[in-house]
Amino acid sequence: MSDTPHSSPMDLAAAYALGALDADDARTFEAYLASSPEAQREVAAFREVAALLAAGADAPAPGAELRARVLRSRPGTAAPQAASRVSAAARPRRSPWAVAVLASGMAAALFLAFALGRSRDTLRQELAARDSTLGELAARLRGREATLNAILEPGVRIYELTSSGDPKPGAQLFVDRARGVAILHAFRLKQAPAGRAYQLWFIKDGKPVPSLTFNADTTGHAMLQQVPFPAGGVISAAAVTEEPATGSLQPTTPILLVAPLPAS
């Protein structure tokens, strides 16, 4: 291990966890690490420190659609488009010879494709487009079926959240206390202004507990699935307020929609 001032291999644990060791030092340290449980614990602790560095950073929140995209990346299914873009960007450059060989191969393939006829190509594209549409419809149907199943579970109770607004927005809350989840369906709701969103609250032991943020679509509807229902205490009501898009830890505006949630 080169260059001062390390008196012990353990001194390298912090830089190793940070990914800052030079290649030679990293190889030497890894050999030591493999046989030292103490060093493994040190590295694990410094990795926690490294992971926390990002927690202090200011950054915009990821877009809401990213969650659905992540859930579509189940192993064995096609990789998300984004993934392929990153991978392609990160791929090492090929040598000019390899590029030339690849280019001539691609030219031959293109020639062959034309020789096989344009109509076949068009048919394939149409089929692919229909497959994609069918896939989207099937995914939407699966989502609807899951919602329906959740609502039809024994013990699920429906509560109406009401308001005095004009036009009068409303919401239905389907609560499954046994499973600790709820579904919120809001309607006749105006879209929140830019940078704002609606936030659901539960009133637990007389105090508001923050839940999910959401926004209405262009038809005034909003659906929140898998809303965690607070555990313990007495949950006496649910309410909706308008808050900053990132949500609030305590309500900052008057209640827009509210409903009592009697347990029995």
Added chain:
Amino acid sequence: MSARRIDLAGGTYVTWRMSSTFSASPAGSSDRELMTRAAGGEEAAVGRLYDRYARVLHAVAYRIVGQRADAEEVVAETFAQAWRDAARFEEARGSVPAWLTMIARSRALDLTRARVRRDRATTSAGSEPGPGPAMGTWRSDPGEAVDADERQRKVREALAGLSAAQREAVELAFYEGLSQSEIALRLDEPLGTVKTRVRSAMQKLRDSLSPYFFERAE
């Protein structure tokens, strides 16, 4: 702000005390349980991990790549890899968020390096406008939101407790992926000095932040 009494049907009421502080920490599955379920292909488990850690992964990616769309791609790739490799996750080597963070950092650095290579070749570097407000943020667990805010405050305090030189060394290593030799070159400082700075900074951060590690009690 003063308390406001909201009367509900049936004689019940709630007190809407806008300035009140409160905490909520609904019990949830441990990260390890979620990893096991994710390894079995359970989508909800991955969703739960996403709800817990997407923000922090996005923050590290955004800090490195500097563009929101690229940062989101890094997060998507990170979860795709984590899902694929969930069965191989070894808890002894660190917590789930630490593992996810290192995947995200590595992918973000790869993307940045590839972009630098591309820009050198084409000299057509384009920069995007700064990020706008994020709508529809998925904040699914109020207890975790409270934890995250507290943790962010503590991390900032801990970083502020480092000397400027220590902070710079750590940030060059973590966000730019520089080795200690490269940092020494960049700063025109002796390598030994940089090594000492990195080590002492990380130790200091560890001392201040160990109560706030992501690792959850089982």
